[in-house]
Amino acid sequence: MTDKKLSGAGLRGQSAGETALSTVGKSGSGLTYRGYDLKDLADNVCFEEVAYLILKGELPNQQQLNEYVIKLKSLRGLPTALKEVLERIPADTHPMDVMRTGCSMLGNLEPEHSFNEQNEAADRLLAAFPSIICYWYRFSHDGVRIETETDDEHIGAHFLHLLHSKKPSDLHAKVMDSSLILYAEHEFNASTFTGRVCASTLSDMHSCVTGAIGSLRGPLHGGANEAAMALIENLKDEQDARDTLAGMLARKDKIMGFGHAIYRESDPRNAIIKSWSEQLAADFGDDRLYRVSVACESIMWEQKKLFCNADFFHASAYHYMGIPTELFTPIFVCSRLTGWAAHVMEQRSNNRIIRPSADYVGEEPRRVKPIAER
Ligand SMILES: CC(=O)SCCNC(=O)CCNC(=O)[C@H](O)C(C)(C)COP(=O)(O)OP(=O)(O)OC[C@H]1O[C@@H](n2cnc3c(N)ncnc32)[C@H](O)[C@@H]1OP(=O)(O)O
Numbered sequence: 001m002t003d004k005k006l007s008g009a010g011l012r013g014q015s016a017g018e019t020a021l022s023t024v025g026k027s028g029s030g031l032t033y034r035g036y037d038l039k040d041l042a043d044n045v046c047f048e049e050v051a052y053l054i055l056k057g058e059l060p061n062q063q064q065l066n067e068y069v070i071k072l073k074s075l076r077g078l079p080t081a082l083k084e085v086l087e088r089i090p091a092d093t094h095p096m097d098v099m100r101t102g103c104s105m106l107g108n109l110e111p112e113h114s115f116n117e118q119n120e121a122a123d124r125l126l127a128a129f130p131s132i133i134c135y136w137y138r139f140s141h142d143g144v145r146i147e148t149e150t151d152d153e154h155i156g157a158h159f160l161h162l163l164h165s166k167k168p169s170d171l172h173a174k175v176m177d178s179s180l181i182l183y184a185e186h187e188f189n190a191s192t193f194t195g196r197v198c199a200s201t202l203s204d205m206h207s208c209v210t211g212a213i214g215s216l217r218g219p220l221h222g223g224a225n226e227a228a229m230a231l232i233e234n235l236k237d238e239q240d241a242r243d244t245l246a247g248m249l250a251r252k253d254k255i256m257g258f259g260h261a262i263y264r265e266s267d268p269r270n271a272i273i274k275s276w277s278e279q280l281a282a283d284f285g286d287d288r289l290y291r292v293s294v295a296c297e298s299i300m301w302e303q304k305k306l307f308c309n310a311d312f313f314h315a316s317a318y319h320y321m322g323i324p325t326e327l328f329t330p331i332f333v334c335s336r337l338t339g340w341a342a343h344v345m346e347q348r349s350n351n352r353i354i355r356p357s358a359d360y361v362g363e364e365p366r367r368v369k370p371i372a373e374r
Pocket residue numbers: 001004005219220221222224253254255256257258259260261262306309310311
């Protein structure tokens with residue numbers, strides 16, 4: 001999609017405001033968080049440092065990081081009333097609906113009374129989201145009430161620990177940390193823009209984040225990592241991938257995990273998660289999912305000049321770590337909370353209600369007919 005047109009419907013290519021948080025596709029494929037290149041961050045820092053950078057403006061020094069990690073660890077527990085609500089949500093509910101309800105319920109129990117509390121509200125959500133989704137998942141699927149406070153330093157390892165009731169391997173902990181960095185922030189994407197529109201009415205943090213979760217849920221956005229898994233899990237080998245995709249493209253089906261609204265040549269997050277997926281495949285001892293994913297990548301580029309976005313290789317990577325497919329997008333939430341909350345704060349700091357205009361394409365003016373004549 002190297003000749004992608006950044007104009008037309010969907011507000012494509014139009015500036016909808018200013019941000020100091022990130023740049024997306026400025027050089028065709030780049031991604032920076034507050035001036036730092038994504039790859040530089042992924043190679044050198046942990047997710048908590050990235051969260052601190054995004055939420056507070058600068059990378060922390062060692063003491064600030066230590067204090068931040070301790071603070072986030074102290075915020076992992078869930079109030080009883082929230083656990084009771086989670087226990088009542090049926091097992092066949094989509095986990096993104098659980099995230100939406102969990103966020104909203106926390107907003108009832110621990111409301112943001114004023115914008116002076118916005119940093120506290122953001123840190124609490126960041127710490128509590130893995131607890132919310134894993135508490136519900138383990139209760140509804142395994143019938144156990146898990147303890148949501150672990151001594152894991154990092155949120156990624158903590159999530160896997162809650163999910164599997166054991167500490168993850170070093171490799172899995174590292175991949176989860178990296179994955180959270182990749183998903184943390186992405187300028188005015190649909191879910192973030194939802195959060196900013198809500199923030200522009202001077203609403204509270206939980207409402208903004210709850211709305212953002214709803215937007216992320218769809219398969220054209222965050223839900224694409226689950227949809228990509230549904231595709232690759234049925235592909236037997238590279239030839240099957242070739243045949244299946246040829247059929248889908250002939251039918252003009254959307255192939256989830258490919259293409260992007262802004263990037264033209266590649267998504268910089270893909271190379272990083274693809275490399276992790278390859279390492280996980282070797283560690284797992286069965287590389288079919290990785291191989292068919294690579295085959296899909298080549299076919300899509302050959303046939304349509306479409307490239308993998310952040311979601312495609314996340315599917316195999318998460319699967320290799322034993323994560324159930326329906327929990328893929330909730331992990332995105334656990335990470336993107338940082339970007340959403342920072343955008344809410346940025347919107348509040350220089351606010352004007354977001355209220356665009358529409359081009360009217362409806363009926364000409366007309367008079368109401370008496371009901372008997374309609
Ligand atoms: C983390 C994230 O949220 S990344 C995005 C995750 N979403 C997906 O992976 C869903 C699949 N991808 C898509 O639906 C799209 O590429 C989007 C939503 C990401 C971007 O949408 P747009 O900016 O409208 O796409 P774009 O303008 O590049 O589309 C150009 C053409 O390529 C086609 N196309 C784009 N993506 C795909 C795809 N994944 N599979 C098949 N065809 C595609 C479009 O249908 C369009 O064809 P047309 O000109 O015949 O109508």
